[in-house]
Amino acid sequence: MMRTPRPSRQSSQERQAGLIQAATTLFAKKGFNGTTTKEIARAAGISEALVFKHFPTKRALYAAILAEKVTVSELLSAIEESAKKRDDRRVFTLIASYRIRPGVDPTLLRLLLFSALEGHELSDMFFGKHHKVFYDHLAAYIQTRIEDGAFRRIDPLLAARAFIGMVVHHRLLHEIFGVPIDRPYEDTVSTYVDVFLNGLVATPPPGRTRKVRARI
């Protein structure tokens, strides 16, 4: 009879990191209620008891995951730089690409949705760190451009939400609802940015209902 093979003895920190890693994957795939501590232990290659040596409860482990820091500082500084040059296309493309580009793993998005739906206490904070940053940055930029006279007078926060909405929705369709995406992602991003910027730039205000050559 084979016993469980001797597990490599690791430092507390290493274990904790591996544990969080394994748990993140599972929570993202099946949600908090859909994931058992036994599963998590097996995925991390340890006994269930050890899970509770590291985290007092399952919720505490979940909370630790949501509370983990993320750094998007490189992206934000890139945006800042393009913003100084008033390179609208690039500012919008940077934000859109960050969310659409392939290879960006769906874990965080799923985790975010699950935590919000399941009503976890820390989901607000999670949302703030992963998403609100982008709205605020983009809204601030749009505000600036309105003051420049380059964009139409529009609620900047609403506009930022609208643009990010297009992009996030695209991801949602693809990764959560399994809608196949056939065209290369650069095309998609470019199209979104085109339409949105075109709709945003200051032009002679269009008539309320502009009907164009109805041919019936």
Add this chain to the structure above:
Amino acid sequence: MMRTPRPSRQSSQERQAGLIQAATTLFAKKGFNGTTTKEIARAAGISEALVFKHFPTKRALYAAILAEKVTVSELLSAIEESAKKRDDRRVFTLIASYRIRPGVDPTLLRLLLFSALEGHELSDMFFGKHHKVFYDHLAAYIQTRIEDGAFRRIDPLLAARAFIGMVVHHRLLHEIFGVPIDRPYEDTVSTYVDVFLNGLVATPPPGRTRKVRARI
């Protein structure tokens, strides 16, 4: 000692309807895994055993909910009508309003997200009936308007997704993430439609990167 008060004896159909109603609310609030059959029974005012007289398993009850028909035919015919008149604003406003207007209950949206995240078998069908309809209708209309020469040449499906994305994202922020919405919904819809239509109408094609008066 009070016994449980005699429950009003109902017909099988009435019970089933009430059961589905109660279960829908709970599944939408806490997801499939987060809802227990005991809770459902209590919410429906019956014993747990009776739940299983109506549905063989908890999953079957869930499936029955997802499979329930929905009719959005009035909306679709209203859209059809405006489409014939080439009333762009109204077509887009109709679709947007349908999803943003207050009082539309968040149950369906939550149910949809939960079912997709939890990977339920019927979630595809659910998505198809509640959402895909809109993309397809809007995409078809956009296609028509492109052929009219009224809209820019653009992938109609992508454009439809983009617009609906803005709107759905708005709901998502509000109802799932609890972002407060301060302005009246008509304003929001109107702004979205404005920006999007403005970005869509055929104009002298803009230069690839149109930089506008950078003043630094």
Add this chain to the structure above:
DNA sequence: TTCTGGTGAGTAAGTGATTACTTACCAGAA
């Protein structure tokens, strides 16, 4: 009118499996 047997709505009280979490213990490096 009054028995009577069938039927369908309803439940109390389980069933074993699974859940999150504990206890009591061990092996080895310092």
Add this chain to the structure above:
DNA sequence: TTCTGGTAAGTAATCACTTACTCACCAGAA
């Protein structure tokens, strides 16, 4: 020898689901 990383084997609670029953009602036969 004393921590530290580790586990096997629990525990009470809860889960989805069953079993074995009651009760109300109704259609006829007596």
